[in-house]
Each structure stands twice: as structure tokens, then as C-alpha cells.
Amino acid sequence: MSKPVFVYVTYIASTPDKVFSALTDHDATGKFWFGNAATSDWKVGSPIEFHREGKLILQGNILENDPPRRLSYSFRPMHDPQFAGEQPSRVVFELEPQKDQVKLTVTHDDFAEDTKVFASISNGWPLVLSSLKSYLETNRVLRAPWYEKQEAGSCS
Amino acid sequence: MIDGTKFKPKTVYVTYIATTPEKVWQALTDPAFSKQYFFGFAVDLEPRAGGAFFLRYPDGRVHVRGEILDWSPPRRFACTWLVEGMKEFGELPECLVTYDIEQAGEAVRLTMTESHSWDVPDAILAGGRAGWPAILSSLKSVLETGKPLVVKMGPPAEMMEAVARAVAEKPWLKSLP
Numbered sequence: 001m002s003k004p005v006f007v008y009v010t011y012i013a014s015t016p017d018k019v020f021s022a023l024t025d026h027d028a029t030g031k032f033w034f035g036n037a038a039t040s041d042w043k044v045g046s047p048i049e050f051h052r053e054g055k056l057i058l059q060g061n062i063l064e065n066d067p068p069r070r071l072s073y074s075f076r077p078m079h080d081p082q083f084a085g086e087q088p089s090r091v092v093f094e095l096e097p098q099k100d101q102v103k104l105t106v107t108h109d110d111f112a113e114d115t116k117v118f119a120s121i122s123n124g125w126p127l128v129l130s131s132l133k134s135y136l137e138t139n140r141v142l143r144a145p146w147y148e149k150q151e152a153g154s155c156s
Numbered sequence: 157m158i159d160g161t162k163f164k165p166k167t168v169y170v171t172y173i174a175t176t177p178e179k180v181w182q183a184l185t186d187p188a189f190s191k192q193y194f195f196g197f198a199v200d201l202e203p204r205a206g207g208a209f210f211l212r213y214p215d216g217r218v219h220v221r222g223e224i225l226d227w228s229p230p231r232r233f234a235c236t237w238l239v240e241g242m243k244e245f246g247e248l249p250e251c252l253v254t255y256d257i258e259q260a261g262e263a264v265r266l267t268m269t270e271s272h273s274w275d276v277p278d279a280i281l282a283g284g285r286a287g288w289p290a291i292l293s294s295l296k297s298v299l300e301t302g303k304p305l306v307v308k309m310g311p312p313a314e315m316m317e318a319v320a321r322a323v324a325e326k327p328w329l330k331s332l333p
Binding site for chain 2: 009011013069099100101127130131133138142143
């Protein structure tokens with residue numbers, strides 16, 4: 001069995017600088033990422049942490065930071081014990097300018113064997129990246145009261 | 157009507173849109189809407205299960221031809237899908253395209269599923285995998301901002317080669333009993 005890879009592409013009416021800033025800004029991530037605000041000095045090797053309402057949700061280390069083209073960090077969800085024991089995976093954001101918009105490709109790979117995180121992020125990224133697109137195009141984010149429920153794997 | 161159960165999902169794309177299920181349904185089935193976000197193609201359909209489905213070039217020629225299998229506004233739309241308007245593509249087996257529209261909090265979750273009845277190579281799937289994110293990103297922008305995106309792309313070169321090879325070899329015939 002080959003290891004799973006998640007790829008999601010979205011096109012955003014914005015500039016690479018604005019998309020890159022949103023991905024690397026504490027307040028912006030807190031808005032479009034349903035309260036999960038990123039903290040890091042964004043230097044390669046430095047830690048990155050996402051907190052929501054004071055709780056550590058996600059942590060990793062910066063692997064690449066090449067604004068406004070490419071950002072990568074290791075990815076270890078901490079909010080749920082069933083995920084926290086798993087080896088960190090890796091997410092890469094690639095930004096390509098296309099006239100007056102940006103093609104954003106998110107590739108998430110390097111998962112553990114028998115990964116539980118993969119199913120969770122496969123549900124999560126379309127929602128987070130749809131919200132990012134709305135945030136940049138309309139200055140509004142998607143409201144997602146069901147986000148935590150879905151993230152926890154409950155479909156009821 | 158064609159049996160939809162013989163098709164297996166190969167490409168799935170999900171987007172969340174700040175609008176209503178009814179508006180998403182209209183955007184998917186109305187020619188004035190589709191022209192804005194679907195590379196200029198106008199949807200032309202008979203609004204019922206069993207009805208005909210077309211995507212037309214601006215001059216009226218047929219790009220995609222299909223048959224509607226599920227017409228359940230505003231929740232589910234499914235039709236067969238044959239790209240008739242491009243060299244050789246029309247000789248491939250038709251695929252199945254399904255849109256599922258669900259309320260998700262204050263937004264709408266739109267899921268596009270492209271399903272195939274044969275062991276279709278990745279090089280052919282690459283066309284839809286490049287196209288759907290552009291089409292559905294633009295659909296979301298039209299509904300949220302009133303302005304479509306302009307994404308210009310053609311089928312990947314390896315896709316053209318794979319289609320020509322598949323049409324020559326017709327691998328789908330070998331899986332018949």
C-alpha cells in the first residue's frame with residue numbers, strides 16, 4: 001500500500017503576497033481557520049503552534065518559508081489523543097500567480113502507517129481553504145459551528 | 157436509463173460556499189450562471205430524470221452530452237458525461253458526474269464526484285483533476301462576490317496522448333463478460 005497524499009487546489013482572486021500573509025498571520029489564521037491562530041517566528045526550524053481559545057490544537061516546525069511562493073511545516077494535531085500519538089505529517093502550500101488571481105495548491109503527505117490524521121485532514125482542508133478564499137475575496141469567513149464536531153469524526 | 161451503480165468514484169472535490177442550496181442548484185443548472193464560471197459553456201438541459209444534458213460552446217456546438225440520472229432539487233444532481241466536442245474524447249465510455257448539495261452550518265457544502273465504469277488511467281483523470289478546482293472555485297466566487305475567476309487551461313498533453321491510446325486499445329471492452 002502506498003502512503004496517502006492529500007492534494008487540494010483552489011483559485012483565489014487575490015495576490016500571492018496577500019495569500020501568503022493570511023497563511024502566516026496570527027490574527028488572519030484565527031479568523032479564517034475557525035479560531036485556530038498560528039504563532040511562530042516563521043524561521044526554518046522554528047516551532048509553529050495553533051491555539052484555539054487557549055488550547056493547543058496543532059504544532060509543528062517550519063520546514064520551508066519562501067514568501068510569497070512556498071510555505072511548509074510539519075503537522076501534529078494535539079487536540080485529540082487519538083491523533084497526538086501519531087508521528088507528525090507535512091503540509092506544503094504552493095502559490096502561483098495567475099493574472100489577477102492565485103492558484104493555491106495544498107499538499108499534505110508523509111503520514112504514519114495506519115494514519116488516523118489523514119481522514120480528519122481530508123475533511124478539514126476543503127473547509128479551511130474555502131474559508132480562506134472567502135476571507136480574502138469578501139473579507140468574511142465561513143461560519144462553521146459544526147467544525148469541531150466534524151473534526152472529531154462525528155457525522156451525526 | 158443507464159445503471160449508475162456500475163460507476164466508481166475516481167475524483168471528488170468539495171467546496172463550502174456562503175449561500176443557500178437553492179442558489180447553488182440554480183448556478184449548476186442555469187445557462188446564464190454556467191457561462192460565467194464553466195469556461196464559458198452554457199448548460200442546456202431537460203429538468204427531469206431521464207432528460208438530456210448538454211454543455212454548449214458559445215456558438216451552440218455540443219461540448220458535453222449526457223443523460224440526467226438524478227434530478228432532486230436542491231439536493232442532488234447526477235448525469236452521464238461524454239466530452240463529445242473534442243477530438244477522440246467522444247469515443248471514450250461516458251463517465252458520471254454527481255453534485256451533492258448540503259446545508260453545513262450557515263454555508264453550503266458542494267461535493268462533485270466524477271465516477272467511471274472502467275479502469276481509467278490517471279493521465280485521463282488528470283483533465284478533471286485540473287479542471288474541477290478551477291470551475292468550482294469560480295462558481296464559489298460568482299455566488300459570494302458576483303465576479304467569476306478567469307482561469308485559462310486546456311487538457312494536459314499527457315491526457316491527450318492517453319485518450320488517443322485508450323481509444324485505439326479500447327480497454328473497457330475487455331472487462332465485459
